[in-house]
Amino acid sequence: MDRLFKNFQVSCENCNLDEICLPRGLSEQEVKDLSDVIKSNSVLQQGEYIYRQGDRFKGIVAVKSGTAKLVSNDNQGNEHILNILLPGELTGFDGLNQNRHRCSAIALEVMSYCELPAEKLDSLCQMVPGIARELFRHSGESINESQNQVITSKQSAEVKLALFLTNLSDRLKKRGFSSLSFDLPLTREEMGNLLGLTLETVSRMLKHLQNEGLITVRRKHIEINDLKTLKAICSR
Amino acid sequence: MDRLFKNFQVSCENCNLDEICLPRGLSEQEVKDLSDVIKSNSVLQQGEYIYRQGDRFKGIVAVKSGTAKLVSNDNQGNEHILNILLPGELTGFDGLNQNRHRCSAIALEVMSYCELPAEKLDSLCQMVPGIARELFRHSGESINESQNQVITSKQSAEVKLALFLTNLSDRLKKRGFSSLSFDLPLTREEMGNLLGLTLETVSRMLKHLQNEGLITVRRKHIEINDLKTLKAICSR
DNA sequence: CGTATTATTGACTCCATTCAAAGATAGTGG
């Protein structure tokens, strides 16, 4: 076990995610300073929590490998999936407001992540001039993602699925993964939860998009055959 | 004109919103430093823009009086209202990600606002230790609000209206306004847009809540008669 | 006072949900 993950003990300086993660806009020296306070490569199994709703604000978390879901539980115990997180994506900004996490982040498969601890935030912002701006940028990205979800929520079932798939495709591409052939990290039920649909409707709509020749679905595996038309459907 | 607004030329140090606005967590000296770079009290008429989607990131804006709506236009020109802004609330964080505003902020009535210009952000964060943290906190609040909208979007029409009214009531209370008797700054159509409903459904649901004895509606004026039951409806 | 805007109300329609049953797949242990 110990041996298995030894080669994962990289710092920000030689991490292959540096172009899409926090270091993107920083100078070499700034990355070094950042690297010193980053807690790197915690590993989780499926279902384990990165942080829990209600926890004291832990810090800003960067997904290194694998995927996670962002989940909010309402007071009746219903689970609302707010988004999924891909490698290179940051989360934790929800804890900045009241110093407590307002939602949970849960591993969808075996995954690893790095962490910029909350207690180091203030001093780091002062020491490393660019870091505050970079953090704001990522925080802004979180806002944009949430706002996308709000707009998505007003669309028909067909458009919701098309938006979900194209958004995932775009984000995978940005992170250097195949954008036309990938596995969904969510079950039909979880997709339904995320999109405000029932699992049956998700199943039917995937079938429908397949019948139109736009995608090929096999269980959780998706092939996008006609991205252009799929994107056209998004604007209906 | 000039004369009319002269007494509005206050700085952060003697602004009556200091407890709910950006200065909340800052020391006296920090507020002075902040005040030096704040552009205060621009006044807008209904329908005028604080900033436009696509504009270069202008800065962080604090609503001083009146209300505004946060709007995103999709590529077919459909307008999506993302939220409304009350006095003391901050906006503009959507511009932090790509240095361009991803949505527009539009006055819903005569309103005034202050502004922390984008170009002063970096230097201010370094000069005033607490300011980065305060900005993060408000940025976190923006995220929380967006996530609330996402959760709201999955509820029934009745629950959506109850959530909208109680959320508005809570925010008004926090800002020192009457929380049980207030005027809606939105038309039925705009409320429908915000909540993902048609204006007819909004009208019917307001009537329904009135028939239940929970609220009294007279055009845009709302009286909340039974906040407890109204909040109970939110968790259905 | 007349017009434009906003809001209410009713009847009908349709999309997504609900309920129900069956099929497919992955993981487990004998």
Place this chain on the structure above:
DNA sequence: CCACTATCTTTGAATGGAGTCAATAATACG
């Protein structure tokens, strides 16, 4: 390796909640 089970997915039929269309009413405003 296969049977067994739990989980996930597909598919169909019936139902219902919100949308659509349409007409009327109330209010604001010039």
